[in-house]
Amino acid sequence: MIDRIEKTIVLKAPLEKVWRAISDSSQFGSWFGMKLDGPFVAGREITGAIAPTTVNPDIAKMQEPYAGKPVRLRIEMIEPMTRFAFGWHPYAIDPDADYSGEPMTLVTFALSETEGGTRLVLTETGFENLPEHRRAEAFKMNDGGWTAQMGLIEAYLAR
Amino acid sequence: MHVDVFAALGDETRLGLIARLSENGPVSIVRLSAGTGMTRQAVTKHLKVLGHANLVRHRRHGRETLWEIEPEGFDTARAFIDAMSRRWEARLEALRNFVED
Numbered sequence: 405m406i407d408r409i410e411k412t413i414v415l416k417a418p419l420e421k422v423w424r425a426i427s428d429s430s431q432f433g434s435w436f437g438m439k440l441d442g443p444f445v446a447g448r449e450i451t452g453a454i455a456p457t458t459v460n461p462d463i464a465k466m467q468e469p470y471a472g473k474p475v476r477l478r479i480e481m482i483e484p485m486t487r488f489a490f491g492w493h494p495y496a497i498d499p500d501a502d503y504s505g506e507p508m509t510l511v512t513f514a515l516s517e518t519e520g521g522t523r524l525v526l527t528e529t530g531f532e533n534l535p536e537h538r539r540a541e542a543f544k545m546n547d548g549g550w551t552a553q554m555g556l557i558e559a560y561l562a563r
Numbered sequence: 564m565h566v567d568v569f570a571a572l573g574d575e576t577r578l579g580l581i582a583r584l585s586e587n588g589p590v591s592i593v594r595l596s597a598g599t600g601m602t603r604q605a606v607t608k609h610l611k612v613l614g615h616a617n618l619v620r621h622r623r624h625g626r627e628t629l630w631e632i633e634p635e636g637f638d639t640a641r642a643f644i645d646a647m648s649r650r651w652e653a654r655l656e657a658l659r660n661f662v663e664d
Contacts, residue, residue, distance in 0.1 A: 409648045413655050417662035425662050435661035436654055459660040463653050494647065524658075526651060531644070532569035 409528040416521040423485050426513050434458050437467045438475050444490075446482045451475070478508060488513045494528065507533035568640040571616035576601070577609050581632070584619060589629035 415422055425431045429440040429450065440452035454473045456464035481489040491508035509530040516523045571577060583595060596606045610630055613619040617636035621628050 409644060409651055411648070411651055411655060413659065415659055415662050417664075422658075422662050425658060431661070435657045437657070457657045460657045463657050466653065524655070526655065528647065528651070531647075532572060534569065 408531070409526070411526045412523065413526075414518055414521055414523050419485055419515055419517050419522045422515055422522040422524065423488075426488050426515075427482060427484075437463070440475075440477075444477075444479045444482060444488075446479050449476060449478045452477075476503075480510065481512075486515060491530075506535055509534070568616045568618065568636060571612050571618055572640070574609075574612075577613055580606065580609055580613065581618065584630060584632050589622075589624070589631040591627045591629055595630065 425435060427444060429442065429444045432438075432444070433440045433452065433455065435457055437454060437457040438452050439455040440450055442450055444450060452475050454467060454470045454475060456467040456471055458464070476492065478491040479489075480491055481487055489510060489512040491510050493503040493506060494509050507530065509528050512525075512527045512529075514525045514527075572581070579599070580595065584590065587594075592603050592606055592610070595610075596603050599606070610619055610621070614621070614633075617633055617639070619630055619636075620633040621630045623629075
């Protein structure tokens, strides 16, 4: 599909551990690369700031230029051990812009037990609702710097 | 990044027109409307939205106007999703580092 993102990975870790890494806001923040201001509560918004991931130096380097930028997640669904979903503005990095009135995309983490660990299916949908100038911004942001840095990631993954 | 791509695609009628165009190559509005239950005017309106998003194009062929897919528009849309998608790959790799000891 052209208007959604879907990624499936199998993690060599027990379901419960993966669930905690996703549903506990401080654990989530440490791998994702943000410092959140409280726990995740279904139906509530949570604010925070980008804070480079502590688990992977290459990815931390990519996040460094955005450190301190505000983030806002609206927690849509918490189904223990099964599903966690939030809405957000996927590339809201302009500190002077007010994104609050704009539609969010929906990010869903779906977990299930599988041989050797935990299957995670990540989806992000709702790009069709985003204002066109935001898509243009996001695209610009990804151009150049991001593309170059992706080379590093690919090298890293190939190790 | 061309504007309106996802809004243009976020409509079942237009997705249907895209599907018909990808199967049938350059076609006239008359042929495109046939069997859809839509008027030619309605089809024209949807094609204009798709054209504005650079997803379809048209050309004159004698007295007829023929419509077809504009691959460039699809490439741009895909490039955007790919960029977003690669960012998720990096994040999920960080998650893997976090949970796999």
